[in-house]
Amino acid sequence: MLREYGADLAPVYGGARPNGREFRAVHGHFSPARFWSAGRKAKTIMWLRDPVERIASYYDFWSGTERHGNPNHDEFLRRDMSLTEFASWDPIRTEFTHDYVAGLEPDDVFFLGVTERYEADLGRLATLLDWSTAGAIVETNVTPGDRSVVDDATRTAILEAHASEAEWYRAALRR
Numbered sequence: 192m193l194r195e196y197g198a199d200l201a202p203v204y205g206g207a208r209p210n211g212r213e214f215r216a217v218h219g220h221f222s223p224a225r226f227w228s229a230g231r232k233a234k235t236i237m238w239l240r241d242p243v244e245r246i247a248s249y250y251d252f253w254s255g256t257e258r259h260g261n262p263n264h265d266e267f268l269r270r271d272m273s274l275t276e277f278a279s280w281d282p283i284r285t286e287f288t289h290d291y292v293a294g295l296e297p298d299d300v301f302f303l304g305v306t307e308r309y310e311a312d313l314g315r316l317a318t319l320l321d322w323s324t325a326g327a328i329v330e331t332n333v334t335p336g337d338r339s340v341v342d343d344a345t346r347t348a349i350l351e352a353h354a355s356e357a358e359w360y361r362a363a364l365r366r
Contacts, residue, residue: 195322222291223300234301236316237291239363241307242356243349247339250277274339278349287356297362305363 196216201209203219223235240248258265263282270276277283297303302319304312317324341349350357 194324195320220291222293224294234320235295235299236302236304237300237363238304238306238309238312239356239360240305242287242353242360243341243346245356246278246283246349246353247274247341249283250274251337251339253277274341275345275348278345279352284352287353287359292355292359297359303359303363303366305360 196214199215201207201214201217203209203217203221207219209217223233223237253264253267256264258268267277267280272280302316304316316322
């Protein structure tokens with residue numbers, strides 16, 4: 192995307208709050224509604240990851256990161272939660288639905304991509320948006336260290352706690 196949009200690409204991570212009208216594209220972890228207006232013409236593009244893999248990775252990241260001022264992270268560390276407890280904990284259980292897709296259904300989104308087939312889906316997106324190139328694939332958000340082992344009972348618990356996210360993921364797989 193950087194190659195296509197250059198300085199017209201606004202990263203939205205953490206507390207960043209760019210004015211969406213000043214950029215051709217915004218990228219990051221945020222609710223699309225944050226940039227909507229009555230006359231919006233923006234295309235909403237979302238990348239989804241297998242919910243079980245995402246939650247396990249999130250858990251591993253938080254487990255391996257020292258306190259940094261996020262009250263939920265600090266509470267997680269204080270409570271020394273298991274992966275199953277983490278997945279069913281309200282701030283994590285509701286995050287996807289509340290923070291990322293509130294008010295949306297999968298059919299409301301122009302493009303749903305799946306991270307497990309990122310290269311193919313990025314090529315499909317490049318074609319849809321008439322990009323000159325899909326660009327190089329760079330992995331920038333990889334949690335170092337050992338990964339949690341997810342047994343069948345934990346997988347089931349995560350999918351039950353994150354049923355809406357799992358449905359979104361299945362919708363993305365069908366596209």
